[in-house]
Amino acid sequence: MASPLPPGPVGIRVRVPAKINLALKVGSPREDGFHPLATVYQAVSLCDEVYAEWANPDEYEVTVSGEGTGLVPTDDSNLAIRAAKLLARTYGPHDSLGVSLSIKKAIPVAGGLAGGSADGAGALLACAVLWDLDVGPEALAELAAELGSDVPFALVGGTAVGSGRGESLVPALARGNYHWVLAFGHQGLSTPAVYRRFDALSAPAEPLAVPDDLMNALRVGDAKLLGAALSNDLQEAALEMQPQLRQTLDFGLDYGALGAIVSGSGPTCAFLVAGEPAAVDLSVALSAEGVCRAVRRTTGPVPGARVIS
Numbered sequence: 527m528a529s530p531l532p533p534g535p536v537g538i539r540v541r542v543p544a545k546i547n548l549a550l551k552v553g554s555p556r557e558d559g560f561h562p563l564a565t566v567y568q569a570v571s572l573c574d575e576v577y578a579e580w581a582n583p584d585e586y587e588v589t590v591s592g593e594g595t596g597l598v599p600t601d602d603s604n605l606a607i608r609a610a611k612l613l614a615r616t617y618g619p620h621d622s623l624g625v626s627l628s629i630k631k632a633i634p635v636a637g638g639l640a641g642g643s644a645d646g647a648g649a650l651l652a653c654a655v656l657w658d659l660d661v662g663p664e665a666l667a668e669l670a671a672e673l674g675s676d677v678p679f680a681l682v683g684g685t686a687v688g689s690g691r692g693e694s695l696v697p698a699l700a701r702g703n704y705h706w707v708l709a710f711g712h713q714g715l716s717t718p719a720v721y722r723r724f725d726a727l728s729a730p731a732e733p734l735a736v737p738d739d740l741m742n743a744l745r746v747g748d749a750k751l752l753g754a755a756l757s758n759d760l761q762e763a764a765l766e767m768q769p770q771l772r773q774t775l776d777f778g779l780d781y782g783a784l785g786a787i788v789s790g791s792g793p794t795c796a797f798l799v800a801g802e803p804a805a806v807d808l809s810v811a812l813s814a815e816g817v818c819r820a821v822r823r824t825t826g827p828v829p830g831a832r833v834i835s
């Protein structure tokens with residue numbers, strides 16, 4: 527006979543945003559293999575949803591629907607399952623907890639938008655609420671950093687400066703609401719492989735710092751200045767691995783985008799535009815040109831992981 531459900535909510539739904547790196551400065555690899563970063567993250571309105579329901583004690587399962595479903599593992603390597611198990615191990619009455627997770631993906635897999643990280647952050651929050659654990663934001667952020675460098679930012683969202691391997695965050699002084707067009711690539715890019723290509727290509731600039739012109743643009747909330755200040759040290763490596771991305775970036779810039787950049791480790795290209803009408807125009811043009819697999823309009827900044835039901 528199935529065990530009765532514990533008291534409390536039956537299911538918790540969390541929405542978690544994708545990120546764009548407005549600036550990404552990368553140093554030489556550390557002894558642990560990770561690269562020191564100086565980055566500026568912005569969370570955007572393209573979101574995955576993670577739904578968590580009680581399962582039998584010590585049962586952990588996940589189903590995935592939406593964008594890139596077939597590419598996402600549903601075993602213990604899924605970042606959402608890893609997050610739930612880590613949380614239970616650290617804070618739970620481990621033996622009595624279990625969860626059934628459903629992920630609705632809108633963020634492309636291996637797209638440089640931190641989709642897996644979003645799901646990990648979403649699962650941490652959803653399970654903490656479902657299981658009614660006594661765990662605050664700082665403790666969740668520590669677990670998030672164990673799961674991956676981009677996971678802590680998915681919890682907080684907004685616009686933030688990241689250092690260390692990307693897990694140390696300080697909110698950025700930022701004004702304005704920005705309109706982005708995202709061009710998804712035909713194939714994903716492996717983050718470690720892009721970092722390896724970066725190492726082979728360049729002698730990184732030291733010391734690491736986020737660019738002043740970008741921070742000034744955010745402070746005054748000027749989209750044109752921001753567009754001109756976008757930068758990504760991993761872009762050259764991503765373009766070498768997928769040369770057709772150059773054509774995508776050039777097309778958007780020729781069409782009048784204020785700025786164009788490969789997001790994170792790629793291959794998603796992010797175009798900053800002046801407003802909603804410009805976003806619609808560029809989306810249609812990119813689709814018609816056939817330089818990418820799919821196009822999405824999105825805005826930022828938005829908050830990080832939040833419970834929606």
Ligand SMILES: C[C@](O)(CO)[C@H](O)COP(=O)(O)OP(=O)(O)OC[C@H]1O[C@@H](n2ccc(N)nc2=O)[C@H](O)[C@@H]1O
Binds near residue numbers: 691
């Ligand atoms: C490219 C970015 O998205 C920019 O924000 C991130 O640096 C990637 O963060 P992530 O996907 O959360 O990465 P993790 O899961 O922490 O690490 C995956 C792999 O990426 C490489 N990695 C990641 C972060 C970092 N600062 N240096 C690295 O070299 C390492 O090979 C690592 O084994």
Ligand SMILES: Nc1ncnc2c1ncn2[C@@H]1O[C@H](COP(=O)(O)OP(=O)(O)OP(=O)(O)O)[C@@H](O)[C@H]1O
Binds near residue numbers: 599603636791
């Ligand atoms: N919930 C998940 N969603 C997507 N991918 C996952 C998930 N869990 C594990 N993975 C694995 O992680 C790999 C990287 O996926 P992800 O979508 O996070 O890449 P990314 O957006 O490029 O990451 P980042 O921008 O953080 O470098 C996938 O190829 C997949 O095998």
